[in-house]
Amino acid sequence: MNTSEQTVWVSRSWAKINLGLQVLRRLPNGYHEIATGFCFINWSDRFEMKKAPAFSLEMTDKRLPSDHNNLIVKAVSTLRKYVDYDDGWSVLVDKMIPFGAGLGGGSSNAATILRMLRKVSRPDLSLDEIHQLVSGLGADIPVFLHGKPGIGTGIGTEISFCDIQPDAWILTVFPDIHVSTADAYRNCLPNEEPEFALERILLKEPLEEWRYLLTNDLEPWVIHQQPMIGDIKDQMYELGADYAAMSGSGSSVFGIFRQEFVAVDAFNLFTDWKHKANLTPPSFIPDIGVYQSS
Numbered sequence: 001m002n003t004s005e006q007t008v009w010v011s012r013s014w015a016k017i018n019l020g021l022q023v024l025r026r027l028p029n030g031y032h033e034i035a036t037g038f039c040f041i042n043w044s045d046r047f048e049m050k051k052a053p054a055f056s057l058e059m060t061d062k063r064l065p066s067d068h069n070n071l072i073v074k075a076v077s078t079l080r081k082y083v084d085y086d087d088g089w090s091v092l093v094d095k096m097i098p099f100g101a102g103l104g105g106g107s108s109n110a111a112t113i114l115r116m117l118r119k120v121s122r123p124d125l126s127l128d129e130i131h132q133l134v135s136g137l138g139a140d141i142p143v144f145l146h147g148k149p150g151i152g153t154g155i156g157t158e159i160s161f162c163d164i165q166p167d168a169w170i171l172t173v174f175p176d177i178h179v180s181t182a183d184a185y186r187n188c189l190p191n192e193e194p195e196f197a198l199e200r201i202l203l204k205e206p207l208e209e210w211r212y213l214l215t216n217d218l219e220p221w222v223i224h225q226q227p228m229i230g231d232i233k234d235q236m237y238e239l240g241a242d243y244a245a246m247s248g249s250g251s252s253v254f255g256i257f258r259q260e261f262v263a264v265d266a267f268n269l270f271t272d273w274k275h276k277a278n279l280t281p282p283s284f285i286p287d288i289g290v291y292q293s294s
Contacts, residue, residue, distance in 0.1 A: 008050045008293040009120055013093075013112035014286040015043040015103035015278075016143060017172060017247040017254045019164060020198050020210075023190045023217040031155045032185055035198040038140060039149040039165045041172050041254070042280040043103065045095050047112055048293070049120070052090035061095040071137060075110040076117070078134050085123040098276060100178035102248030104140050111144030112288075119290040147288035151199050164202045168242065168256050169263035170280040173270050177226050177251040184249035187221040207256060210243040222250045229253060232275075239266040 019037030026032055055076055057066040067073060072091065080087055091113065097105035114130050117123065125133075131142045139156030143149070150161040194215075196205075201213045223230035229246055232253040236244035240262040241255030257263035263279060270277045 006050070008048055009116060009290055010049075010293045011047045011112055011116050011290045012287060013045040013047060013097070013105075013108045014144070014147070014288070015041050015097045015105060015108060015172075016140065017041055017103065017170065017252070018216065018245075019166075019202055020214040020245070021216040021218055021248065022194050022198050023185070023188050024194075025190050025192050027155070032190065033154060034152065034156055036152050036156060037149070037164050037198065037202045038143040038152055038159070039170075040147075040280075040284055040286045041103070041170055041278055042284055042286075043097050043172065043278040044286075045093055045097050045105065045109060045112075047109075047116060048092040048094075049089050049116055052088050055087045056090050058090075058092045059095055060093065061099075064095060064099060071106040071110040072113045074137055075114050075134055078137065079114065079117065079123070079130065082133050083123040083125060085117065085121040087117070087121065089117075089120070098174040098176070098252070101174045101252040102179070102246065102250045103172070103174075103252055104138075104144065104248070107138035107140045108144045110134070110137055111141050115145060115288060116290050147286050151202065160199075162203065165283055165285070166207070166256050167282045168207060168258045169260055169282060170254055170256055170284070171236070171241070171263055171267050171270070172247070172252055172254040172278045172280070173232055173236075174252045174276040175228050175232055176276065177228060179222055179226065179250040181249040184218045184222050188217050189220075191217065207242050207258065210256075211237075214243065214245070216245050216247075218249050219246050222246060226251060232270075235270075236266070239269065241266070 021036040024033045150159045236255030244255040
């Protein structure tokens with residue numbers, strides 16, 4: 001085996017949170033027109049990839065599939081339909097992002113394998129072209145492909161990249177509750193004319209005003225079904241958050257804190273209460289590079 005075949009490539013797959021989620025209308029095809037802000041948190045899975053006779057996938061969390069039901073395998077298979085490239089790789093994913101948490105772990109994983117294949121197998125495609133080929137796999141895949149925050153519109157796939165990453169601490173808590181995204185959308189109440197456009201709130205309004213202006217339209221039904229999610233949101237405010245909300249369809253809840261010591265104290269309390277939690281520093285930038293393991 002030559003040196004290139006022994007090389008191990010590594011990359012990180014990052015989680016996101018939704019800064020607001022306005023459900024504007026139901027579409028005839030079953031999707032929903034939305035507006036939402038995507039930003040990143042310092043919670044990630046680790047990918048290792050090395051040369052192999054054929055593509056294979058291993059997940060450290062055995063509750064997750066490693067066959068065609070996994071978005072990683074779907075992404076590889078979809079790309080293979082359109083592009084001739086070397087897909088003979090063995091992939092190990094050390095899974096740390098909770099799944100079914102509203103943090104985009106599956107889409108992030110799909111985007112990460114596509115970025116890694118673009119690096120090591122070199123299909124002659126831009127990130128935008130790759131996104132177009134796999135657009136049916138996940139609405140937020142382009143955010144993860146580019147590793148940039150932005151505002152999603154349409155069904156979430158039309159991304160306007162802009163700096164909405166909060167210059168404040170983000171505490172994210174996962175209460176180990178799983179919420180059906182389909183059920184959350186099915187039972188929400190769309191509002192075609194929200195009083196304040198999400199883009200204006202995120203780009204023009206100060207953080208201290210978000211509590212009164214920025215909403216997640218999936219929250220009311222989900223919290224009615226899972227009151228603990230609402231309890232965690234209330235606790236975030238009681239512990240000093242400037243803004244708190246459920247991410248996506250849940251069940252994770254995040255709080256944004258301008259003061260570090262307040263955020264750290266809240267993080268310690270939630271971990272003492274046996275919740276999975278993550279603390280992200282201000283103006284966080286995810287490293288989406290693909291590197292040779294040393």
